[in-house]
Amino acid sequence: MPLNAVDNPLALRLLGLLVEQPRHQYALAVALKERYPYVNAKSGSVYTLVRSLEVAGWVAPTEVEQVGNRPTRTVYALTEQGWDVFRERVRRQIREAKVTTSAFVDALAYLGALDPAEAPDVLRERQASVEERITELEQAAGRGPMEITMIEVDFVLYQLRSEAEWLRALITRIDDGELAWPGTERT
Template sequence: MARSVDNPLALALLGLLMERPMHPYEMAAVLRERGKDASVRINRGSLYDVVAALEGQGWITPTARVREGNRPARTVYELTGEGRAAFAVRVEEQVRTPRREFPLFLTAVAYLGALGPAGAAAALRERADRLRAAIADDERALREALASGAVPRLYVIEAEYAAHMTRAELDWVTAVAEEIDAGTLAWPGEPAASAPEKTKGTDHDLSG
């Protein structure tokens, strides 16, 4: 059987349905309200595709049709026993087992030398500025999600993890840019700058 729960959006939807039954529109709204659209891609087509796949695997099941005003009726889904078990197993596996991931930045930074010292330092400084802005946005969204007290911290704790990871990346990017500016990071064809020698004092120096 295909493991639809490997899809990050599927995992997020199953997690929501652990709380209560919902229709897909509500699922999307709650994910965005909690800032989870920063970690999973949410659009109407992909969401309904994942919902259909989860229903096909027997992990969720429709329980009701609801109509709000003049809007079309919406199908409410709930988690099945099989879906609850599959969700718990997958969460435990992902928490316990680190996996090597391959983000685009990791691929690009391997070829930092192609930009030359000035270009590389400028690119890293610009990335650092954008990381600072992203951290500020994420922290603001987390504060807003928790402000009302309606959302338990545990439901948005991944936002804390993401902020910590972004801050760690910011520290590394900033440090490398500073090394390039200082000339201590060797570039192909350009020797790394050596540390300045400490000047020894003389009798004349000491006497003033």
């Protein structure tokens, strides 16, 4: 967890949603869940982060709205400073963000420790999980706004589809005995 709340990875996503249109905190939380179904962001985190963005001067209240008997909601928009910070973060993260090392990659390095009869089953479970995520994201992307505002979902889908294809090929190689397997004896 970042020491400075505005360094939270959700900050960029929230600022991006506010680039599209001013929103109140609840609308931001809903849009975040719809736009990024793979991110597990709690509504309370969104409210807290919006307050931090306001303190930093990146967002400012523009109006208070009330619909029916619902509580009043403060609508936020990006400030000029927020817009500048948003664009700089986009530039920096596209240029400098490191590929995330995942637990899957770490475990994959030791696939040979599993029995060659078990490994394909374990990989098939991973493949099923990846394909489920692909389906979820395809459904989310199909409901979303124009493609450029969802380009990161397209990128994640591309990665997941590539992973699913690679897993299928690896499973086939193991099933066909094409992939050499280390001996079971220990030294």
